[in-house]
Amino acid sequence: MSLKQGALDVRENAHVPYSNFKVGAAIRDAEGRVHLGCNVENVAYPEGTCAEAGAIAAMCAAGGNRQITEVYVVADSPTPVTPCGGCRQKLAEFSDAEVKVTMANLEGTELVLTVGELLPGVFSQSHMDRA
Template sequence: MTTHLFEAAKQAMAKAHAPYSRFPVGAAILAEDGSVHSGCNIEIVSFPEGWCAETSAIARMVMAGGSRKIAEVAVVAEKLVACSPCGGCRQRLAEFSAPSTRVHLCDVTTGVVETVTMGELLPHSFATDSLEVPADQGSA
């Protein structure tokens, strides 16, 4: 499945809208239900208000209405040997995955260069259990 994810990320990268940075990025997510969702970065002149490729892929996964749990991710950029998700995207990916979820960092010509886990990329992610309100503080 890794080659399939790489190809989906590469095809998404080709659709990137990156007129300012000239740094196209593509990402592909394999959801736990087997569906693949890809996305590209979409820049606007008001940095940093655009969307990263991982954000676009997550949005497509959510909108598809199936599984919202990520099994694997592939990320590729035209100008890097191994493109790693930015800090914000690491947190977004962590929201929909487990610490053991594999993240494939890819080169546009050779494919997967390195595979890491979400736990390695973001060892101390901000988790939803951090938002729990104690029962005695939940109402006024």
């Protein structure tokens, strides 16, 4: 399955009764498996789940390798939508800085950045070495 098609397909399953803003995400792990996620809203907005977080949760639930090697995120927006700050941190937890993140809209416009470009100066486990 291509990451693009997976993200487009899963986007249709988003639960967005409040914003109507559907997002789909697909990640590939180091074993080549594809994991999908869509956003799930809650009336208490901060309690919702982003598509990227859902894909990471699916990867963890599947067991096996937890190293992300590629990401694709798609939404119906004028320009490609970037992951929120929290999802950037989540992606960084499971990726190397060089991992490619493709962000797209439904018209086919794509923006490709690395995890390191999306989150320079990432907070990492090494910051806690003295704890």
